[in-house]
Amino acid sequence: xxxxxxxxxxxxxxxxxxxxxxxxxxxxxxxxxxxxxxxxxxxxxxxxxxxxxxxxxxxxxxxxxxxxxxxxxxxxxxxxxxxxxxxxxxxxxxxxxxxxxxxxxxxxxxxxxxxxxxxxxxxxxxxxxxxxxxxxxxxxxxxxxxxxxxxxxxxxxxxxxxxxxxxxxxxxxxxxxxxxxxxxxxxxxxxxxxxxxxxxxxxxxxxxxxxxxxxxxxxxxxxxxxxxxxxxxxxxxxxxxxxxxxxxxxxxxxxxxxxxxxxxxxxxxxxxxxx
Amino acid sequence: xxxxxxxxxxxxxxxxxxxxxxxxxxxxxxxxxxxxxxxxxxxxxxxxxxxxxxxxxxxxxxxxxxxxxxxxxxxxxxxxxxxxxxxxxxxxxxxxxxxxxxxxxxxxxxxxxxxxxxxxxxxxxxxxxxxxxxxxxxxxxxxxxxxxxxxxxxxxxxxxxxxxxxxxxxxxxxxxxxxxxxxxxxxxxxxxxxxxxxxxxxxxxxxxxxxxxxxxxxxxxxxxxxxxx
Numbered sequence: 001x002x003x004x005x006x007x008x009x010x011x012x013x014x015x016x017x018x019x020x021x022x023x024x025x026x027x028x029x030x031x032x033x034x035x036x037x038x039x040x041x042x043x044x045x046x047x048x049x050x051x052x053x054x055x056x057x058x059x060x061x062x063x064x065x066x067x068x069x070x071x072x073x074x075x076x077x078x079x080x081x082x083x084x085x086x087x088x089x090x091x092x093x094x095x096x097x098x099x100x101x102x103x104x105x106x107x108x109x110x111x112x113x114x115x116x117x118x119x120x121x122x123x124x125x126x127x128x129x130x131x132x133x134x135x136x137x138x139x140x141x142x143x144x145x146x147x148x149x150x151x152x153x154x155x156x157x158x159x160x161x162x163x164x165x166x167x168x169x170x171x172x173x174x175x176x177x178x179x180x181x182x183x184x185x186x187x188x189x190x191x192x193x194x195x196x197x198x199x200x201x202x203x204x205x206x207x208x209x210x211x212x213x214x215x216x217x218x219x220x221x222x223x224x225x226x227x228x229x230x231x232x233x234x235x236x237x238x239x240x241x242x243x244x245x246x247x248x249x250x251x252x253x254x255x256x257x258x259x260x261x262x263x264x265x266x267x268x269x270x271x272x273x274x275x
Numbered sequence: 276x277x278x279x280x281x282x283x284x285x286x287x288x289x290x291x292x293x294x295x296x297x298x299x300x301x302x303x304x305x306x307x308x309x310x311x312x313x314x315x316x317x318x319x320x321x322x323x324x325x326x327x328x329x330x331x332x333x334x335x336x337x338x339x340x341x342x343x344x345x346x347x348x349x350x351x352x353x354x355x356x357x358x359x360x361x362x363x364x365x366x367x368x369x370x371x372x373x374x375x376x377x378x379x380x381x382x383x384x385x386x387x388x389x390x391x392x393x394x395x396x397x398x399x400x401x402x403x404x405x406x407x408x409x410x411x412x413x414x415x416x417x418x419x420x421x422x423x424x425x426x427x428x429x430x431x432x433x434x435x436x437x438x439x440x441x442x443x444x445x446x447x448x449x450x451x452x453x454x455x456x457x458x459x460x461x462x463x464x465x466x467x468x469x470x471x472x473x474x475x476x477x478x479x480x481x482x483x484x485x486x487x488x489x490x491x492x493x494x495x496x497x498x499x500x501x502x503x504x
Contacts, residue, residue, distance in 0.1 A: 106358050108352055111325055112323060113345060117342075271327055272327050
């Protein structure tokens with residue numbers, strides 16, 4: 001356990017400089033974006049009201065209110081999020097491969113640590129999850145600050161009510177910011193499952209070389225298949241299963257996929273891995 | 276004692292190790308000798324469970340390798356096993372964090388012996404100094420067995436002499452060492468046992484001293500006999 005925590009700390013530290021850059025870029029882009037978008041809206045509103053001799057009410061009737069959602073759809077808000085998602089997706093692969101390639105042969109040291117080798121897998125998996133959750137926490141804080149910025153520039157009468165859980169927002173960001181704790185567990189549980197399967201697929205490739213690439217693809221497809229079986233069943237036999245039964249089937253499928261990913265990764269790290 | 280018993284290993288269709296067997300005793304320096312590509316590094320990796328074997332058995336003091344074994348045996352490959360962006364002192368901290376048998380005093384002693392600056396980044400070190408750091412990381416562990424893969428490869432003459440000095444010092448005493456090299460002349464006078472390997476098999480295993488005393492032959496003489504047949 002102690003070694004696991006040390007390794008998690010080590011893995012997070014290795015990415016931390018780059019992580020700070022991502023945090024910096026996201027914060028900068030979104031805060032600047034919220035100021036620019038709000039100011040542009042107010043400038044236009046004032047200009048139109050002056051030119052057309054509109055009152056605030058008339059302007060709102062004709063052009064509508066400002067919604068925070070408009071800002072959320074702008075590049076200022078979206079681009080850094082997509083950048084973070086893309087970087088973390090790349091990092092899922094890079095977190096393993098960087099230990100093998102180039103001048104860096106740190107994998108020798110990792111595999112020779114006096115600890116169960118599966119600890120390395122768990123540590124890397126935890127590191128990825130912590131990095132993801134960290135960015136989500138940052139985004140929630142940023143949205144609250146951005147809302148204050150918008151409020152300070154655009155009078156409240158010009159705005160429609162907004163919550164990060166409102167209808168539009170929910171459709172767009174529901175998967176990123178789950179509404180309930182059970183949704184959170186479900187969505188991020190599936191995320192964890194996906195990363196665990198990818199990690200095991202990487203280890204298959206690292207253990208069997210070229211043959212391993214095909215093995216990894218096959219393993220990935222198989223895991224995906226098991227994951228989707230309950231969903232296929234629900235769609236195929238409409239009204240045959242109770243929702244709770246489908247949920248339980250899906251839970252069993254998820255546990256099977258996660259359990260087999262960990263078991264196989266452990267086997268590969270112990271007996272098959274090649275440096 | 277490290278026992279390698281009838282180990283077979285294939286890379287694809289090519290059989291690299293063809294039932295290779297030898298033993299390495301604690302307190303002795305055992306040298307695996309053979310030309311490049313003969314399977315020396317593969318054996319080292321197989322002992323450390325860094326590559327799977329197809330059949331055979333490898334035992335360390337009568338046991339198969341397990342997590343606790345890594346406190347007992349350490350491998351110094353011909354490439355640095357620490358992150359290049361780390362400073363030497365950070366590499367020490369990493370080792371101390373994970374290994375109960377990390378000997379700080381010995382690490383400091385080696386640092387002075389090799390004249391290394393602990394604040395230097397590994398990425399900025401010369402090839403010779405990188406090899407010294409690599410060796411230091413292995414030697415500073417209170418391990419019973421040390422595996423060294425080509426410790427002299429591509430290193431300048433002064434670094435080579437310093438590393439050779441290590442073999443005659445208390446840093447190696449009492450430990451079992453397996454060393455691979457294809458440049459035997461540098462360490463011939465230091466080794467206790469030679470294991471000549473060719474084509475994935477042990478073709479001769481002998482005590483260097485006995486050979487010298489009984490037959491008046493050096494390791495190089497035996498190599499000429501065996502490899503030129």
